Amino acid sequence: MNTLVRRNWFLNGIAQVGECGLFFLGILVALPKSLRYFREICRQVWFVGAMSLVIVMTCGLFVGMVLALQLYYTLSIFGGTAALGTVVALSLFRELGPVVTALLFAGRAGTAVTAEIGLMRATDQIDAMEMMAVDPIAYVVAPRYLAGVIAMPLLMCLFNALGILGGHLVGVTWLGVDNGTFWGNMTSTVDLWKDIIDGVWKSLAFGAVVTLIAVFQGYNAPPTSEGVAYSTTRTVVFSAIVILAVDFVMTAFLT
């Protein structure tokens, strides 16, 4: 029966989704127990969050700068360059901030988590924990999961802030949009709850799915060096697909 299921890629995919869902339930059950390992959670927030700061902030700055450049060109066709600040801010808050941060996060932190847990599995550390009556879900998986969910919205806020600064740098300092117009139009259009907080919800959802994929792929990685490499790749591929799909669904529901 098992070989029959494995041979069919379609059923195999469904089985993977099912295993992932059960794994998620396992994490949720283990979450209260994992709160005892507060230091481990703290260390993981540092590892997946603070260590991703450089890439997220740099990319945020450049995304904001290129947004301002491109939108200035488009808006100047309609004579609407006064709306540059509004358009940069809304594109960042509603769409690019959450999505690009999640993609970067999958590449920077998701792969690291997958490789780490996969190597723990390959070097029998997880089995050793089970022998010592330490629940590996509660000690290894849940803190990393929690850390990913905590870190993602914070990273997105930093990405957005740097993006606005980058847009301001290009739009006002370089292209000569009036400073007051840039900020004034932005502040009169951007709404805290409808734009910024909706982005935070998106970001929380992305953090939840990306980190779930990362820990699931790591925990179920084949215990070989090739298997760990393959799982790491799959983390990035699946994360990218799921991020963009969830983004479409959430945008349809939130707006």
Added chain:
Amino acid sequence: MTMNSRPSYAIGTGLFILLGFAALAYLATQTTSVANVHQSHSYLVKARFSNIGQLKERAPVKIAGVRVGSVQSIQLERGKMDALVTLAIDDKYDDIPDDSGAAIFTSGLLGDQYVGLQPGGSPENLKNGDEIVLTQSAMQLEDLIGKFLVNGGPKSSSSGSSTPPKSASSGG
């Protein structure tokens, strides 16, 4: 390392979390209008329009071009088939005469629409729940173009019921 010593990553984690929330606070205060959040410091005034065009909620309310409030809600009034627009005007502008007029303008040719108030001369001021009686609907670009096409040119006025003989001959 004893149990009480501070782990090396604790400072990094703390800084990261503080930085994240600082960024959120920066976004919330610098890129949004805080006036949009605090609706409580405003009073509500109603105005009826026969056509509001593309006016939307949260559109600005202006006097002499200065923003004094925002459109809070737009509803269709049953029975009269008028658009009932509720304006939230900031409390500090409490000296607007109660015979002021309201009109819907467009900023620029294709820009967003806003409500402009033309102050009247009454000694009484608008209060919460008052209604602005003197209103002027949105100017519809499509109507103007239609009138322009039918009347054959900018020389003939759109309000005149007596059509000039020239346009009557060319309009058919």
